Amino acid sequence: MKVITTSEARKKLSTIVDTVRMSNRPIAIGRRDKAEALIIKFxxxxxxxxxxxxxxxxxxxxxxxxxxxxxxxxxxxxxxxxx
Structure with a gap:
């Protein structure tokens, strides 16, 4: 699973949401390559x-x-x- 930083998530939130929605694959948000939250498609x-x-x-x-x-x-x- 792809893990992105919180800084990258802040900058690209709209793109991340679109990617999850279209691919139906979750993306994790975290720090130091450790997932702390998960964005999944509703x-x-x-x-x-x-x-x-x-x-x-x-x-x-x-x-x-x-x-x-x-x-x-x-x-x-x-x-x-x-x-």
């Missing part, structure tokens, strides 16, 4: 019935790696659906 389609964190988890791409995993559960195994 989902294009958000569910107004749930909070922002749930929308980020559901639509933000953070769990895309699970598509390669075998299905352990089906929808029938759910007792409550939040999204």
């Amino acid at each position: 989902p294009d389609t958000a569910n107004a019935l749930v909070d922002d964190v749930t929308n980020m988890n559901a639509y933000g791409g953070g769990f895309d790696f699970l598509e390669a995993e075998s299905d352990l559960y089906s929808r029938d195994d759910l007792t409550v659906s939040y999204v």
